[in-house]
Ligand SMILES: Nc1ncnc2c1ncn2[C@@H]1O[C@H](COP(=O)(O)OP(=O)(O)OP(=O)(O)O)[C@@H](O)[C@H]1O
């Protein structure tokens with residue numbers, strides 16, 4: 001037997017008030033694709049960060065190919081051949097894509113940076129992961145999916161022996177995801193070892209040969225994928241069987257129009273001619289490939305796009321929504337694609353984030369009734385199965401738990417017209433099932449939901465109707481009964497009808 005690529009032994013990491021990892025030990029075979037699974041907050045990212053030298057364990061050892069290592073900083077891990085694709089984006093937004101990709105290895109011509117070489121280097125890396133992104137664009141101007149692709153290009157370009165992918169596909173659409181799978185197959189053919197953190201079961205079965213499950217910072221099991229099925233992994237994760245992944249639709253018929261959109265254009269005209277009616281009791285799915293204009297529609301409706309034009313009626317009344325404040329006053333809520341940038345104030349306590357849009361309801365004469373605020377946000381967190389302390393700063397939460405705070409915010413606000421842009425990104429299976437049931441009940445109770453998601457099963461199971469966008473234009477509409485993965489993909493990619 002050759003030495004494992006990674007041996008974790010006794011890894012323990014505590015944060016104030018939380019034991020993120022306790023005595024975690026397991027082996028990752030050389031050349032394998034090893035899944036790391038677990039609920040939100042189980043310790044997956046913490047383990048990845050420790051392996052990448054970003055965080056240091058309080059106790060325990062790491063051995064790479066039989067050699068004990070002790071990383072003091074990310075550079076040490078890089079030198080040992082370890083790279084990471086972060087769950088949360090960690091790039092320099094003010095620099096260009098080429099500069100980001102050239103970090104640490106700026107080609108020089110005399111005293112100057114060799115711009116042409118820098119650009120060529122970036123183009124080559126982007127081509128490797130199949131990303132059509134102009135290297136001269138400013139990082140901060142890219143969509144979340146594009147930024148994630150740049151991160152992947154960066155890790156792949158480091159020629160590491162071991163790569164940690166922490167939820168790499170959470171913001172990617174079908175096409176980019178397939179491309180990433182191809183890149184991973186190529187890495188594997190070269191003998192690269194990958195640790196793969198994901199909440200998406202189908203991809204675990206497709207990519208990974210071994211599955212390690214963590215629960216509350218403890219190692220539960222390391223098992224060959226062939227000996228597992230989805231239910232078994234979920235049971236290891238949450239300690240019980242999950243009976244139902246999708247709601248069996250609470251009865252609900254479409255009622256009066258809640259939102260009528262006519263000839264909407266957004267993003268400076270890149271998205272145009274969007275018209276639809278969303279009725280009470282409906283979950284209208286908005287489908288499309290990355291870049292099709294789905295998030296642009298969401299932002300325009302919520303008053304975040306000053307270039308938005310077109311007619312909008314809310315509950316039959318003509319509305320001009322120029323700011324999120326105006327949108328909220330009309331009963332709209334938005335769970336944005338970019339939770340860090342738009343959804344949360346990371347330094348605030350979870351309770352404060354959770355009650356932000358609802359404060360007027362909890363205040364009288366300018367004084368917030370803390371008891372009512374706590375009760376309402378507490379109920380919303382419980383509904384999202386969020387175990388974290390309401391008074392802890394949101395910045396200390398795991399990625400999935402931060403997403404739950406964003407959702408809880410609109411639960412607390414009781415908005416009856418919800419725009420959800422990738423609402424379950426990074427959310428674990430148990431909480432996802434709760435959230436799906438909640439969306440279904442919300443619609444059944446007369447609420448209306450505009451649902452944007454790249455998660456096909458989620459879209460097909462929750463949407464009562466699906467509007468497909470392609471390159472900023474409407475491409476067609478499908479009723480739930482007619483929507484299949486194949487019919488949707490055809491419309492999304494413009495391949496025409498079957
Ligand atoms: N810097 C920090 N300060 C305080 N607590 C932290 C910090 N980083 C992580 N934690 C806590 O450690 C625990 C494990 O977090 P981690 O991010 O590893 O979870 P995860 O398994 O990656 O979850 P997710 O699926 O949501 O990404 C959580 O309770 C989290 O709140």
Ligand SMILES: [Mg+2]
Pocket residue numbers: 044045046087166398399400
């Ligand atoms: Mg994580």
